[in-house]
Amino acid sequence: MDSAKPANVVQLDAHGGLRHLLTLDGLPRGQIARLLDRAEELREQSHGGTRTLDLLAGRTVINLFFEPSTRTRTSFDLAAQRLGAHVINFDIASSSTSKGESLLDTVHTLEAMHCDAFVVRHKESGTPAYIARHLHSNAAVLNAGDGNHAHPTQGLLDALTLRRHVQDFSTLRVAICGDIRHSRVARSDVHALRALGVRDLRVCAPAQLLPDVDEFAHCRLFEDFDAALDGANVAIMLRLQKERMQAAIPSEAEYFERFGLSTQRLQRAAPECLVMHPGPMNRGVEIAGEVADGPRSLILEQVGNGVFVRMAVLAELLAGAASR
Numbered sequence: 001m002d003s004a005k006p007a008n009v010v011q012l013d014a015h016g017g018l019r020h021l022l023t024l025d026g027l028p029r030g031q032i033a034r035l036l037d038r039a040e041e042l043r044e045q046s047h048g049g050t051r052t053l054d055l056l057a058g059r060t061v062i063n064l065f066f067e068p069s070t071r072t073r074t075s076f077d078l079a080a081q082r083l084g085a086h087v088i089n090f091d092i093a094s095s096s097t098s099k100g101e102s103l104l105d106t107v108h109t110l111e112a113m114h115c116d117a118f119v120v121r122h123k124e125s126g127t128p129a130y131i132a133r134h135l136h137s138n139a140a141v142l143n144a145g146d147g148n149h150a151h152p153t154q155g156l157l158d159a160l161t162l163r164r165h166v167q168d169f170s171t172l173r174v175a176i177c178g179d180i181r182h183s184r185v186a187r188s189d190v191h192a193l194r195a196l197g198v199r200d201l202r203v204c205a206p207a208q209l210l211p212d213v214d215e216f217a218h219c220r221l222f223e224d225f226d227a228a229l230d231g232a233n234v235a236i237m238l239r240l241q242k243e244r245m246q247a248a249i250p251s252e253a254e255y256f257e258r259f260g261l262s263t264q265r266l267q268r269a270a271p272e273c274l275v276m277h278p279g280p281m282n283r284g285v286e287i288a289g290e291v292a293d294g295p296r297s298l299i300l301e302q303v304g305n306g307v308f309v310r311m312a313v314l315a316e317l318l319a320g321a322a323s324r
Contacts, residue, residue, distance in 0.1 A: 007129040007143075007150070020132045020141040021313050023150040024191035032195050036160045038312035039305070046082055049307060055319045056085035059116040063089045064107075065144065066122045071279050071303055072144050072153070076119045079310035085318075088115070103127070104134055111137045116318055118142070125149035140317040142310075148182045154278050155188030157309040159196055161302050162234065165274060169197040173270070175228045177204040177259055178238025178286050181211050185278045186238060194218055204228035206249065206259065209240075225259045232269045236276045237261050237287045252285045262288045266296070274298055 007022035024032065046053055061080040065073050073089070080087045090110075101109075107118065117140040120128040125147030132141040145151040166172060174193060180186050180203045190201060203211070204222040213221065222228035229235060240249065249255065256262075266273065275287075275297045283289045292299055 004133060005129075007126070007132075010129050010132050018316055020128075020143075021152050021317065022129050022132060022141065022143045024152045024155045024188050024195070025150070027191070027195060029195045029197070032156065032159065032192060035156055035309070035312050035316060036163060038316060039156075039160055039308040042083075042311045042315065043308045046311070049078075049082060052082055052084060054084040055315050056080065056083040056116075059085045059318055060114070061085050061087050061117045061119060061314065062110055062115045063087065063119045063144075064092075064121070065090070065119075066092055066127075067145070069121055069144070071306060072121065072151075073119075075303070075306040076142075076144060076153075076310050078307050079314055080117075082307070083311055083314055083319075085116075085314070103131070107131055107134070108136055111135065111139060115139055117314065119144050121145045123147055142313060142317070145184055148184050149187065150191075151184040151188045151278075153306065153310055153313060154185050155192040156313070157302055157306040158185075158189050158236070158276060158278070159192040160305045160309055161276065161298050162193075162274070163196075164301075164305075165298070166233075169193065170199055172198050172234055173200040173202070173232045174198055174234040174236065175202045175204060175225075175232040175269075176236045176238065177225055177228060177261070179209045179241045180205045180216070180238070181209045182241040183238050186211075186236075187215075189236060190216065190219060202228045202232070204259070206255075208249065226265065226268055229261075229265060229268045232273055234274050234276065235261055235266070235269060236278075237281075238278070239280065239282050239286055252282075256285055256288075260284070260286055260288065261291050263290055263294070266291055272296075276302060278302065 008026040011020040011022040013019040077087050119142045121144040127146050128141050128143040143152055176186050201219040203219045204225050207223055277299050
């Protein structure tokens with residue numbers, strides 16, 4: 001992909017407002033808080049998602065998913081429908097891209113049919129920004145996960161989930177453990193949590209799955225999960241992304257022994273420690289089933305909050321101030 005204007009510049013309009021949502025990197029606290037506030041407003045207005053709103057009546061949202069997805073694709077679909085939009089789930093396998101049509105030709109063809117937003121997931125970092133830079137229309141682009149770069153709505157929904165349980169982000173000690181090197185979720189979570197005031201961010205992984213130090217300059221890096229978890233208020237577990245790995249990793253049993261969140265290991269954290277996971281989970285690899293299903297787990301709450309966050313982002317980009 002081309003390397004013209006970075007994503008955090010491309011996504012802003014001339015007045016500094018959101019034109020697209022490509023990354024949380026550089027978004028100020030106020031902008032993030034506004035999206036979280038809007039998610040809560042839409043939760044209330046839609047009666048917890050049971051009432052369809054008409055904020056996006058007549059608008060069309062196209063889901064362009066070049067990678068498999070359950071939670072993100074379904075929640076974007078539901079979010080758009082609950083705002084009254086038409087939703088097209090683009091079937092990559094049966095599209096002209098399978099015949100050799102370029103990505104931009106596909107996008108421009110869909111633009112000619114007067115769509116209003118593209119929700120894009122792609123294995124290559126930078127693809128949503130690349131599309132945003134080459135649009136022929138005023139359509140918005142929402143990044144639903146690109147390579148190991150960013151997953152901004154996951155970062156927002158994780159922040160929203162925590163905000164419903166925590167009064168002061170500045171007091172939190174957050175441990176993120178798993179395949180940090182390949183994790184777009186870890187990057188977006190760090191961007192969101194730092195903006196909201198978290199000072200103690202710890203990332204933990206085997207040496208070969210730790211990121212470059214500069215990329216996580218504001219975090220403490222650990223290879224010892226017990227040390228990273230010590231006194232933590234929040235534990236965010238990540239799966240091993242074997243599809244992106246080149247270096248050898250420990251066996252699943254060895255990985256769980258060293259980096260898995262078990263009931264016993266959770267005792268090292270603060271007594272009120274909240275447990276999160278973006279999914280999909282590998283039970284018995286990065287997290288024990290009894291922890292995932294336990295009283296400290298917010299995992300299913302994260303899934304539910306994803307719909308309201310994505311409603312908020314779609315409303316912000318497509319309905320603007322008129323819907324507030």
